[in-house]
Amino acid sequence: MEENKKKKVSFPHMGTISYAWSAALRIIGCEPYVEPYTSKKTLSLGTKHSPEAICIPYKLILGNFIEAIEGGTDYVCMITSPGCCRLGEYGKCIENALRDLGYEAKYIEMQLYDGIKGMYDFLKKVSGTNNLLLFSRAIIVAITKAFMLDSLETKLSYYRAREIHFGDSEKHYKKALEIIDKHDTLLGLKKASKLVDEEMKKVEIDPERNVLHVDITGEIYVVNDEFSNQNIERELGRMGVQVRRSLTLTSFLKDAIIPKIFRKGETHLQRAFRLAKPYLMRDIGGDSLECVSDVVYADQKGADGIIHLSPFTCMPEIMSQNIFPAMREDTDLPILALIMDEQTGRAGYITRIEAFVDLMRRRKRKNLSDNTAKKQNVEV
Numbered sequence: 331m332e333e334n335k336k337k338k339v340s341f342p343h344m345g346t347i348s349y350a351w352s353a354a355l356r357i358i359g360c361e362p363y364v365e366p367y368t369s370k371k372t373l374s375l376g377t378k379h380s381p382e383a384i385c386i387p388y389k390l391i392l393g394n395f396i397e398a399i400e401g402g403t404d405y406v407c408m409i410t411s412p413g414c415c416r417l418g419e420y421g422k423c424i425e426n427a428l429r430d431l432g433y434e435a436k437y438i439e440m441q442l443y444d445g446i447k448g449m450y451d452f453l454k455k456v457s458g459t460n461n462l463l464l465f466s467r468a469i470i471v472a473i474t475k476a477f478m479l480d481s482l483e484t485k486l487s488y489y490r491a492r493e494i495h496f497g498d499s500e501k502h503y504k505k506a507l508e509i510i511d512k513h514d515t516l517l518g519l520k521k522a523s524k525l526v527d528e529e530m531k532k533v534e535i536d537p538e539r540n541v542l543h544v545d546i547t548g549e550i551y552v553v554n555d556e557f558s559n560q561n562i563e564r565e566l567g568r569m570g571v572q573v574r575r576s577l578t579l580t581s582f583l584k585d586a587i588i589p590k591i592f593r594k595g596e597t598h599l600q601r602a603f604r605l606a607k608p609y610l611m612r613d614i615g616g617d618s619l620e621c622v623s624d625v626v627y628a629d630q631k632g633a634d635g636i637i638h639l640s641p642f643t644c645m646p647e648i649m650s651q652n653i654f655p656a657m658r659e660d661t662d663l664p665i666l667a668l669i670m671d672e673q674t675g676r677a678g679y680i681t682r683i684e685a686f687v688d689l690m691r692r693r694k695r696k697n698l699s700d701n702t703a704k705k706q707n708v709e710v
């Protein structure tokens with residue numbers, strides 16, 4: 331046990347996921363090693379040692395691993411799944427790349443599509459023990475934190491679009507993250523949930539502000555990772571746009587990890603099969619099916635637009651982008667497709683987002699005045 335406590339274990343970043351896995355590792359007696367958040371340095375390390383045409387999540391994950399190993403971690407852990415895209419090969423390629431670079435840290439995989447069993451097997455390997463009770467606690471606490479983190483991000487988006495002082499909601503959001511991080515028991519998290527709400531309510535907002543509502547979809551990594559999407563949600567918030575994401579860590583957990591008896595309602599993937607049907611009949615890998623269905627969902631829910639984020643050369647998302655023109659025949663919902671890679675320049679990126687927001691505002695105004703005119707005609 332003493333030896334386990336000394337083990338430093340690290341995962342790659344993706345949004346706020348580190349808060350969830352850190353808790354699980356602490357509970358089983360390991361020391362989470364959270365490498366610095368993904369940065370330009372991470373990108374250049376990953377790019378330097380990756381095949382040129384591989385997708386950006388691979389490069390950033392490799393960069394995270396290199397930084398973690400150089401920072402002194404003993405284990406680097408990777409989430410893997412079969413998948414019909416390159417994700418199925420990621421694990422082996424990363425392991426080989428690290429070995430070729432001469433890094434000593436142990437590489438461990440967590441098989442996502444083995445569900446809870448995959449998580450148990452992973453915790454067993456990493457801790458070197460087999461304590462079912464402790465592992466159950468670790469999994470439950472990590473999943474509970476993941477739900478709290480997603481709900482906190484939804485709140486952040488609401489407050490950010492309405493805040494009176496720029497940056498205020500993010501300041502309180504960071505404090506709320508610290509609150510979540512401090513608690514590793516279910517009772518503690520229950521208390522933390524109230525404190526988090528209170529913290530976010532401190533943000534001074536203009537509740538009457540006329541905000542736009544935009545859905546964000548795309549490949550799960552770039553949708554949830556603020557470095558690779560150049561913090562698109564902050565930019566949109568600054569422009570008075572509230573964002574909704576269906577592709578989240580918890581939507582993924584519901585589909586891949588949480589057993590049926592413990593979840594309520596339709597999952598994102600189930601919804602995707604239902605809504606994407608007229609355009610895409612089957613899962614073609616990555617998050618393509620979900621992306622196509624998210625456009626239908628955004629339209630049905632009256633969103634002002636949808637933004638699709640995809641890594642350059644991502645095969646499933648190239649397919650989604652090729653389906654959007656057919657979807658545009660059935661809806662006038664504005665769709666903006668953005669492709670991300672290490673070459674994506676910030677100025678051009680922001681200009682495209684600003685132009686899109688402008689288009690959505692004009693469309694909303696026009697729809698409002700058309701509706702008013704229709705109403706007046708009926709009354710006359």
Ligand code: SF4
Binds near residue numbers: 417646
């Ligand atoms: S979904 Fe796209 S970005 Fe993700 S691993 Fe597959 S090809 Fe790469």
